[in-house]
Amino acid sequence: MSITVYTENWEGKFRKSTFEAVCYAKKIADISNKEVKAISIGEIDENELKKLSNFGANTIVSYPKIKKNNEKGVATIIKNESENSNLIIFSNTFNAKSIAPRVSVKLNAGLITNVISEINDLENISVKRQSFSSKAIESIRLKSNCGVITISPNAFNVTENVVSFNIEVKANELDSNISITGKDVNKGKISLSEAEVVVSAGRGLKGPENWNMIEELADCLGAATACSKPVSDIGWRPHSEHVGQTGKAIAPNLYIAIGISGAIQHLAGVNSSKIMVAINTDPEAPFFKAADYGIVGDAFNVVPKLIDELKKINNN
Amino acid sequence: MNILVCISSVPDTTSKINFTENNTKFDKNGIQFVINPYDEFGLTKAIMLKEKLQANVSVITVGDASVEPVMRKALAIGADKAVRINMQPMDSFSTANEIASYVKQNKYDIIIAGKESSDYNSGAVPGIISEILDIPFVNACNGLNIEGEEINLSREIDGGIEKIQTKIPLIIGGQKGLVEESELKIPNMRGIMTARTKPLEVIEATTTNHLTESIEFEKPSVKGECKMIDENNISELVNELQNVTKVI
Ligand SMILES: Cc1cc2nc3c(=O)[nH]c(=O)nc-3n(C[C@H](O)[C@H](O)[C@H](O)COP(=O)(O)OP(=O)(O)OC[C@H]3O[C@@H](n4cnc5c(N)ncnc54)[C@H](O)[C@@H]3O)c2cc1C
Ligand SMILES: Nc1ncnc2c1ncn2[C@@H]1O[C@H](COP(=O)(O)O)[C@@H](O)[C@H]1O
Numbered sequence A: 001m002s003i004t005v006y007t008e009n010w011e012g013k014f015r016k017s018t019f020e021a022v023c024y025a026k027k028i029a030d031i032s033n034k035e036v037k038a039i040s041i042g043e044i045d046e047n048e049l050k051k052l053s054n055f056g057a058n059t060i061v062s063y064p065k066i067k068k069n070n071e072k073g074v075a076t077i078i079k080n081e082s083e084n085s086n087l088i089i090f091s092n093t094f095n096a097k098s099i100a101p102r103v104s105v106k107l108n109a110g111l112i113t114n115v116i117s118e119i120n121d122l123e124n125i126s127v128k129r130q131s132f133s134s135k136a137i138e139s140i141r142l143k144s145n146c147g148v149i150t151i152s153p154n155a156f157n158v159t160e161n162v163v164s165f166n167i168e169v170k171a172n173e174l175d176s177n178i179s180i181t182g183k184d185v186n187k188g189k190i191s192l193s194e195a196e197v198v199v200s201a202g203r204g205l206k207g208p209e210n211w212n213m214i215e216e217l218a219d220c221l222g223a224a225t226a227c228s229k230p231v232s233d234i235g236w237r238p239h240s241e242h243v244g245q246t247g248k249a250i251a252p253n254l255y256i257a258i259g260i261s262g263a264i265q266h267l268a269g270v271n272s273s274k275i276m277v278a279i280n281t282d283p284e285a286p287f288f289k290a291a292d293y294g295i296v297g298d299a300f301n302v303v304p305k306l307i308d309e310l311k312k313i314n315n316n
Numbered sequence B: 001m002n003i004l005v006c007i008s009s010v011p012d013t014t015s016k017i018n019f020t021e022n023n024t025k026f027d028k029n030g031i032q033f034v035i036n037p038y039d040e041f042g043l044t045k046a047i048m049l050k051e052k053l054q055a056n057v058s059v060i061t062v063g064d065a066s067v068e069p070v071m072r073k074a075l076a077i078g079a080d081k082a083v084r085i086n087m088q089p090m091d092s093f094s095t096a097n098e099i100a101s102y103v104k105q106n107k108y109d110i111i112i113a114g115k116e117s118s119d120y121n122s123g124a125v126p127g128i129i130s131e132i133l134d135i136p137f138v139n140a141c142n143g144l145n146i147e148g149e150e151i152n153l154s155r156e157i158d159g160g161i162e163k164i165q166t167k168i169p170l171i172i173g174g175q176k177g178l179v180e181e182s183e184l185k186i187p188n189m190r191g192i193m194t195a196r197t198k199p200l201e202v203i204e205a206t207t208t209n210h211l212t213e214s215i216e217f218e219k220p221s222v223k224g225e226c227k228m229i230d231e232n233n234i235s236e237l238v239n240e241l242q243n244v245t246k247v248i
Helices: A016-032 A046-055 A071-081 A094-106 A208-221 A229-233 A264-270 A299-315 B037-053 B065-077 B092-105 B125-133 B189-195 B234-244
Strands: A002-007 A035-041 A059-063 A085-091 A110-115 A126-131 A136-142 A147-151 A166-169 A179-185 A197-201 A224-227 A254-258 A275-280 A293-296 B002-006 B009-011 B033-035 B056-063 B081-086 B110-114 B137-147 B150-157 B160-166 B170-174 B200-204 B212-218
Touching (some): A002 A071, A016 A035, A046 A059, A094 B092, A110 B212, A197 A208, A208 A299, A254 A299, A275 A299, A293 B234, B002 B125, B037 B110, B037 B170, B065 B081, B065 B189, B125 B170
Parallel strands (some): A035 A059, A059 A166, A110 A147, A254 A275, A275 A293, B056 B081
Antiparallel strands (some): A126 A136, A179 B160
């Protein structure tokens, strides 16, 4: 018997969230005396596949000829590979969220998304999940024999756990019911939903030309950039950077909010960050009630100083 | 062309979230319910398609009678007909199953749902419907264009945007980009008046099966005091982040 994990790569490299999912699966496998079976979809080289075994995957099944955006096909593969499994684990990516619901129907398995707690008993699965845009945590129980879960990014640690493994490469091909006609890749190197540090700015920045210092700060920290909703609505920044209740929900270790007032809808998407820093000219800005650290000051003055300070430590 | 918009009725985004009955139920007391923001983009898109292609637009909600004011709002915005499946949603599977059964009996070319509901945030209902009906599913959809037989869509992926072509019938999990914020429609007086006379059909649910069960809710732990740092003492902030909370 095994625990199945869907492992997702971006241009040939596994995502950080994939390693989180493998580690998550390994913990359950250990307490329930099971193995971890990882399914990889799309072209990928053997060295990359092997990495999965560093985190606990015993069986690695690779389908290089199937494209991950053929979600209907991928769901069929996962279903077929899960005959000996009663738990299938995904991370919370857009791709996984297009596949997991299909798998849950195929296996008549309950689906639980945004999971933030570990599973202690495979026979009687109950977990905690984010709900109400991070304003609440829901405990939920699985009623079916088999379960499909998607775990929140940055909620679980990646720890090495080297195991012996075998890799099976399968040459199956499958038709898709959608065809991909184009792709635009985001400029930023770091994916916002997986980033450990996020630098975010709001209307307080006055105009898109002032984002240079935000990007520079992000570079110093190896951070992804984000923004408030009005900023993406006016078109100062791409919509993919919009965080909050109606944008992305994120949970980095560190969130730095610059010139963002801290409206309830904004906080809803970022409140799960471990540490939040607010920089704002207005000492009454609501963000200071939610932040761990606050600086009352003008972004145009504070951000360059912060960059200088970080450069000092980066140089040491 | 027939379009079905799946609407989830959710607490207004400014709502304070509380629970009752030993934290097992969401406390609806004093809560204003609205069309789920992602569904509002989809509904507006549907109304635009109605104007462009003479499409018929129905909205569907799985819920008890308390969701009807939200459905009337969807009618006031321009939908032709509303269908309520009379059931307290139990989980994504049962909700999706009900909608899928309705679609099996009534032909729809495009089913528009949202990428997630802003209350339970499952992001599951449209994907489950797509599998039950065996139709294409485009999640996090931020663009939908119909030219004759050809359907062109775009969707957000982690790391960019993908352009897609597919055929009807299909289902999307929509979001902003389907229409812009500025294109969202506020119902006018005439819309509100005609909404009263448009059909709101109530159908009894058939599903009794659900695969997950909510046990209880808790609120995230409250943060400690915000530590204020002087703007002339930025090194203190860096020191805190590096050595105290160790996040950089
Ligand atoms: C249905 C609905 C959904 C919403 N969803 C979201 C969402 O998902 N995400 C989201 O972000 N918002 C959302 N909003 C909008 C939200 O209510 C706020 O309007 C928005 O977050 C405000 O953005 P902001 O903080 O950038 O701008 P503002 O509220 O204008 O705040 C700008 C801040 O910058 C400060 N400032 C000005 N100059 C400087 C300076 N030189 N240096 C430092 N600080 C400065 C000001 O003191 C102020 O606090 C939603 C609203 C609604 C109604
Ligand atoms: N009770 C419901 N009735 C109708 N549609 C729903 C219901 N719940 C969810 N949906 C649709 O499914 C989408 C995703 O919801 P969810 O899977 O609950 O996050 C929503 O944006 C709606 O379009």
